[in-house]
Amino acid sequence: MTGTNMAGLVGRGEKRTGRLKDLTVRWSFMAPSIVLMVLLLAYPIFYTIEISLTRFDIATFSAGAWVGLDNYREVMDDYRFWDSLWVTLIYLVIALPLQVALGFGIAFLINAEWAGRGFIRALFIIPMVVAPVVAGGIWRMMLDPLWGIVNHWLGFIGIGPLDWFGDPALAMATIIIIDTWRWTPFIVLIATAALLALPKDVFEAAKIDGANWWSTLWSVAIPLLVPVIAATFVIRWLGAVKMFDIVLASTYGGPGKATNVINLFIYEEAFRSLRFAESAAMAVIVLVLTMVLTALFLRGTRALEDRY
């Protein structure tokens, strides 16, 4: 009662200042991040675009004369750029589904109820916090053709010795193995939580109806898990497009250019060959590609979530 009377007595001007104050408070939560992101994210991206449209002046170390789309044309004609994109694509197409499938499979295994379950789950944090550059280094040692322990063990079952870093296909396998080792535990932890959150009664019902293991998996568990699987895939995708450290520390793009993923290629072009204009053009192309694909994946996830 008194509240409404008070509100009625407040003058129009005071109401406006009140609203203005409220608006300021609201925006003050958002403003720091907006300023930061504009300065540190938007501005560098626009600067990259500017550099990509000019001839880079190495003397002043800044954008020089305007050349239009010349850099883009040059990059598009560069077979090394296409090779590198192709290598990145192969890595993504193999590694992402592999890691998501492995992650959920392992989560199923370690979710078995027994005394050591919590302990094992905690252990899976460990590979996840090993710096990727260290992971690349350790595996380089373990996969060494001469002294590495992996080839030694493979010898027991009559395989090898494999030249993990000399053969192009094996080198691709190498970076995928290392990447999978480093990132699958992350998916395992998400998947463990997702599996625990599954409704138990649905499975009881399936069992009573006489559904076997396989059909329970395909018709009950997987449909329920589709939203989480999709979300995990997107998160993993966001990390995988940044693939750089592991390759740098293990194969350094070799042998030849067999594992030269796009981030390493652009890095080399910019900071070793000092071809800033061309690498800016490549960065813009990669940026657009990843943005479009990320938006598509996010939309796909949403659609899947609505459907299931």
Next chain:
Amino acid sequence: MSITVNQPRRRRPVGHTLRILGGVTVSIIFLFPVYWMILTSFKQQVDIFTSPPTFWFEPTVAAYAEYMTRADIVPRLVNTVIVATLSALFSIIVGTMAGYALARIRIRGASAFGALILLSRGVPPIALAVPMFLVARNLGLTDKHITLILAYSTFLVPYVMWLMRSFFLSLPKELEESAMIDGCSRYGAFFKIILPISLPGLLSTLIFSMILAWEELLFALVLTNRNASTIPVAIAGIAGDTVNGANWAALTAVGTITVVPVVVFALLVQKWLIKGLADGATKG
């Protein structure tokens, strides 16, 4: 308790045991590389380069003693601690406020901005590294801690925003509504009510941010060379040293120094870490 634990065990004994065995085997496989790294870091050169690889040897700390001085490991370690801590703290403040705004405060245009920031998690760092290097060079800001801290916030702030937004969305709305009816300002509700109960989520996000900054390589390679250089740069240098051949003693010793503190830290807060991780992925 014992009845509920025993029941499923009786129902499917073989499959259950196989699952446990499989789980244990897989975790041994996943842990072995870390174990092997730590083991190798205590070996002498003779024991490293031996075939077959050995598990039993006279342990030595020679590698630690030698490479702690040679590769400037101590100053780099200090730099990494400074940069990881400050960038994580800075990002958690900025990102948490924005995450709260996106989850709870109605601002015109904010949701579009939020979507943009989420999308920005897909920006390849190399697209930022080139212009940042050029700008930092022209402003004389290369090889400074502040440059790395700001560079790291480009991926940490969106990360914190994403996680904290979903965390705040999971809290009941009545919490701050009743607080604000009771006369709390929006700030008061946020700092006195929301933040304290968000502490687990905040802590796990903070730790993850620190780990992300701790292990970052690309920006550190590009933006630093001596004064502010970090540990991952040193490791990349050792691993990529093809001139002197594989220096595994150095690699494993420095690798162990890099990894062990983070592992201990992460295991200490593992419960929150797993929860934060799972929430971030499933409630998005």
